[in-house]
Amino acid sequence: MKKDLGTYATNTWCPGCGNFAILNAIKAALNSLADEGLPMENVVMVSGIGCSSKIVDYVNVNSVYSLHGRGIPTATGIKLAKPELKVISHAGDGDGYGEGLEHIVFAAKRNVDITAIIHDNRVYGLTTGQYTPTSPLGFKGRSTPFGTEELPINPLELMLASGATYIARGTSHGLDILKKIFKEAILHKGFAIVDVLQVCVTYYNMYEYYDKRVYELKDHDASDFNQAMAKIREWDYNSDSPIALGVFYKKEAPTFEDRMAPAGPKIKDRTDKIKEVLDESF
Amino acid sequence: MKDLSILIGGKAGFGIDKGSSMIASLLSRLGYRIYIYRDYPSLIRGGHTFTIIRASENKVAAHSDKVDVLLALNQDAINLHKARLKENALVIYDSDSVKSEGTGIALGKILKEENATEIARNTAIIGAFCKAVGIEWKILEDTVKKYIPKEADINLKVALRAYNEAKPALKIVALKQPLLPFFTGNESASLGLVKAGLDTYISYPMTPTSPMLHFLAAQAERFGIKVIHPESEISVMLMATGAAYCGEKVAVGSSGGGFCLMTEGLSFSAMAELPVVIVLGQRPGPSTGLPTYSCQTELHFALHAGQGEFARFMVAPGDAEECYYWAQVALNMSGKYQLPSIILTDKTLAEGTFSFDMNLAKPLPVQDPVLWDRKTPYKRYLNTDSGISPLALVPDKDATIKANSYEHDESGITTEDAALTKTMQDKRLRKGVHLAKELEEYETVKVYGNANSDTVILCWGSNKGVSVEVASKMGLKVVQPIVLEPFPLNRFKETLKGVKKLIAVENNATGQLASLINGLGLKVDAKILKYDGRPFSLEELEELLKGALR
Numbered sequence: 001m002k003k004d005l006g007t008y009a010t011n012t013w014c015p016g017c018g019n020f021a022i023l024n025a026i027k028a029a030l031n032s033l034a035d036e037g038l039p040m041e042n043v044v045m046v047s048g049i050g051c052s053s054k055i056v057d058y059v060n061v062n063s064v065y066s067l068h069g070r071g072i073p074t075a076t077g078i079k080l081a082k083p084e085l086k087v088i089s090h091a092g093d094g095d096g097y098g099e100g101l102e103h104i105v106f107a108a109k110r111n112v113d114i115t116a117i118i119h120d121n122r123v124y125g126l127t128t129g130q131y132t133p134t135s136p137l138g139f140k141g142r143s144t145p146f147g148t149e150e151l152p153i154n155p156l157e158l159m160l161a162s163g164a165t166y167i168a169r170g171t172s173h174g175l176d177i178l179k180k181i182f183k184e185a186i187l188h189k190g191f192a193i194v195d196v197l198q199v200c201v202t203y204y205n206m207y208e209y210y211d212k213r214v215y216e217l218k219d220h221d222a223s224d225f226n227q228a229m230a231k232i233r234e235w236d237y238n239s240d241s242p243i244a245l246g247v248f249y250k251k252e253a254p255t256f257e258d259r260m261a262p263a264g265p266k267i268k269d270r271t272d273k274i275k276e277v278l279d280e281s282f
Numbered sequence: 283m284k285d286l287s288i289l290i291g292g293k294a295g296f297g298i299d300k301g302s303s304m305i306a307s308l309l310s311r312l313g314y315r316i317y318i319y320r321d322y323p324s325l326i327r328g329g330h331t332f333t334i335i336r337a338s339e340n341k342v343a344a345h346s347d348k349v350d351v352l353l354a355l356n357q358d359a360i361n362l363h364k365a366r367l368k369e370n371a372l373v374i375y376d377s378d379s380v381k382s383e384g385t386g387i388a389l390g391k392i393l394k395e396e397n398a399t400e401i402a403r404n405t406a407i408i409g410a411f412c413k414a415v416g417i418e419w420k421i422l423e424d425t426v427k428k429y430i431p432k433e434a435d436i437n438l439k440v441a442l443r444a445y446n447e448a449k450p451a452l453k454i455v456a457l458k459q460p461l462l463p464f465f466t467g468n469e470s471a472s473l474g475l476v477k478a479g480l481d482t483y484i485s486y487p488m489t490p491t492s493p494m495l496h497f498l499a500a501q502a503e504r505f506g507i508k509v510i511h512p513e514s515e516i517s518v519m520l521m522a523t524g525a526a527y528c529g530e531k532v533a534v535g536s537s538g539g540g541f542c543l544m545t546e547g548l549s550f551s552a553m554a555e556l557p558v559v560i561v562l563g564q565r566p567g568p569s570t571g572l573p574t575y576s577c578q579t580e581l582h583f584a585l586h587a588g589q590g591e592f593a594r595f596m597v598a599p600g601d602a603e604e605c606y607y608w609a610q611v612a613l614n615m616s617g618k619y620q621l622p623s624i625i626l627t628d629k630t631l632a633e634g635t636f637s638f639d640m641n642l643a644k645p646l647p648v649q650d651p652v653l654w655d656r657k658t659p660y661k662r663y664l665n666t667d668s669g670i671s672p673l674a675l676v677p678d679k680d681a682t683i684k685a686n687s688y689e690h691d692e693s694g695i696t697t698e699d700a701a702l703t704k705t706m707q708d709k710r711l712r713k714g715v716h717l718a719k720e721l722e723e724y725e726t727v728k729v730y731g732n733a734n735s736d737t738v739i740l741c742w743g744s745n746k747g748v749s750v751e752v753a754s755k756m757g758l759k760v761v762q763p764i765v766l767e768p769f770p771l772n773r774f775k776e777t778l779k780g781v782k783k784l785i786a787v788e789n790n791a792t793g794q795l796a797s798l799i800n801g802l803g804l805k806v807d808a809k810i811l812k813y814d815g816r817p818f819s820l821e822e823l824e825e826l827l828k829g830a831l832r
Contacts, residue, residue, distance in 0.1 A: 007695060008695070009696065039677065041676070041681070041682075042677045046524075056686075057696050060682055062677070062682060062684065063684045063686075064527050065685065065687055065688060065694075065696065066523070067546055067550055070546075070550075073512065074523055074527075075524060076517075076521050077520065077521035077522060077524020077525040077526075078525070078527055078528055079524075080482070080510065080521070080524075081482065081528035081529075081530045082528045082677070102514060102516075102517070103516075103517055105513075106513040106517070260508065264502070264503040264505070264506040267506040268479070268648070270477055270505055271645065273476070273504055274473055274477055276504070278638070279463070281638075
């Protein structure tokens with residue numbers, strides 16, 4: 001039986017917001033995982049701050065509504081404390097690639113077993129329309145009324161270079177791909193990043209633009225770093241080239257929490273241990 | 283002699299730090315109580331580094347300007363410190379590189395002939411020192427083996443040559459009292475956290491608190507704890523909240539600059555009720571300031587850091603035993619009341635070494651948090667009389683556990699409702715009221731010296747040692763508030779009954795505790811302030827107090 005996984009929180013996204021697709025896809029992915037035996041209490045959703053991050057209020061699972069840019073370190077702390085948990089971190093592109101850039105690079109570098117879902121609408125929504133790290137050159141936002149003077153970053157290229165072991169892209173107009181990728185990303189052991197070209201209907205409506213250009217990756221060897229890099233570089237978040245969706249890269253590698261396992265067994269009463277240290281101090 | 287000071291000085295890289303620990307160990311084995319003051323520049327090799335090791339029959343926690351023994355490994359050690367020499371002081375120096383009066387030992391020659399490296403210089407001069415003050419070779423041998431196990435042989439060779447060349451000069455007598463181990467403030471605070479059940483320590487290196495990171499990382503296996511060094515202090519604080527969400531007991535450590543980066547996480551810790559203990563080792567600012575020196579400048583910063591209004595526990599221990607004891611209290615209180623705690627230390631306390639008497643630092647029972655009774659549906663932020671919401675720990679099949687940095691309802695769902703906003707703010711602040719009440723059972727303010735004196739020295743943190751010793755000599759009373767938030771006003775007022783003159787002694791330029799006290803409606807009559815990065819010496823404080831009392 002499918003659980004609704006909803007909460008009583010009033011949804012405050014704009015009608016037509018691309019976040020609804022992510023919400024539906026993550027609920028579907030979690031339900032599917034529950035069917036396969038994943039206890040829902042083992043799931044923790046973490047978010048930063050922004051429209052995207054409201055998602056934790058809308059899903060009836062454990063969650064930490066953290067700070068802008070700081071979902072990843074919060075998620076890392078959770079995973080290190082309880083490695084048996086499935087930790088999913090949601091953030092927008094300003095949150096994940098701007099304010100929190102250092103953290104996502106380090107999460108990839110460490111290959112910590114968490115899933116980062118970036119709601120990449122390439123605009124700040126909740127702060128009412130400013131450019132983000134993935135906005136194209138010349139983007140006219142409220143802080144750049146005459147257009148930006150900087151190129152966007154290609155976040156997936158950065159993630160591949162940083163050591164992420166699962167890299168994928170979806171859009172809010174492709175629910176089936178999203179469901180599949182989310183589920184796979186959550187099951188992947190290691191740092192998984194899913195960049196979702198989600199659309200902000202109010203400040204940067206790109207539905208038509210994406211619909212014309214997206215295609216699903218076929219005959220792509222996701223285990224091949226060079227192929228992955230080539231496909232990731234096909235679209236640089238600035239030009240008008242075709243935009244690939246699907247899994248660019250997937251690799252098995254040791255995770256941070258495996259390497260970080262506590263050095264010794266948990267000891268409740270440390271009185272004797274402290275006495276040892278005292279005795280050794282002479 | 284039953285109270286003496288030994289200064290050892292040389293270039294950074296000569297092993298001054300280890301050398302001073304070896305001297306402290308030798309003297310501890312003779313029954314002395316020791317205190318080490320460390321003075322070193324922010325560089326890896328070169329510069330001038332010195333430490334003053336004080337050994338006394340009674341517990342001490344302050345350095346003296348006058349030294350009985352000077353061990354000079356370079357010319358600077360003579361030139362910069364000869365004014366500190368007492369009459370008839372013993373000077374031992376490396377005659378190959380230093381010109382001085384006293385006992386010259388050709389250390390360079392010994393090192394060369396024994397094919398030893400530069401760093402063995404410290405062991406060599408300690409060899410000469412032992413002979414000069416009548417410490418038996420066997421004691422030195424044991425100490426060298428303990429401190430330099432890998433290169434014990436070569437170090438013992440050079441030490442023995444210097445030992446044989448030196449002449450007896452003064453006699454340090456062995457004392458008949460129990461021997462005490464010695465620890466730095468950093469180590470003591472670490473042990474306190476461990477005792478109280480610490481699960482994880484997270485820190486980014488920053489003087490003067492990095493030694494906690496090193497100590498706990500080295501001891502992680504023994505204690506069964508995790509020690510993590512993340513990419514920044516921002517990450518440190520946020521990882522800590524993640525661990526706290528899982529019910530772990532977690533602490534972080536830094537200095538002022540790193541604490542600046544932790545403040546958004548501090549406020550989050552308070553709002554989401556994810557308890558984190560922060561060890562804040564003060565060093566002089568503003569900004570990068572004097573990285574390896576000392577001050578007491580973050581009292582107001584730490585009291586008010588973080589956006590919004592929230593309850594916090596803040597404590598400023600004054601010596602090793604207090605670091606051990608109050609670190610336990612901090613972890614306990616943070617866990618029980620689900621709020622952030624700050625342990626304020628400073629470089630003098632954190633990196634100073636003290637004889638450690640467990641009898642003075644009673645171990646407290648490990649406290650577990652209040653847990654959900656499973657009788658009613660789980661609400662992470664259940665509004666209770668005490669403000670403490672019972673915890674369910676993830677994963678729990680019967681509970682959805684939602685933590686939130688936004689204002690939230692009892693279930694942890696975001697709200698902007700006016701009435702609920704007030705209710706939840708009141709709930710969180712109420713924890714501070716109950717915390718203050720519980721703290722009435724603790725010795726949050728300490729009194730030393732002449733209880734009948736109507737002149738009171740008001741001190742906090744590392745100034746305890748110097749204030750107590752000088753006050754005892756001058757017949758004055760000392761009051762040391764240890765808990766600074768929630769401020770123990772009643773107990774503090776009690777200690778000041780009948781006082782005619784209240785003199786604040788602080789290592790800052792503005793008198794931060796004095797202004798806190800004045801803000802509470804009590805009058806501080808005089809301030810003795812030192813803000814050159816160095817702690818007060820005994821002689822210096824005595825002189826300044828005499829001036830203030832004139």
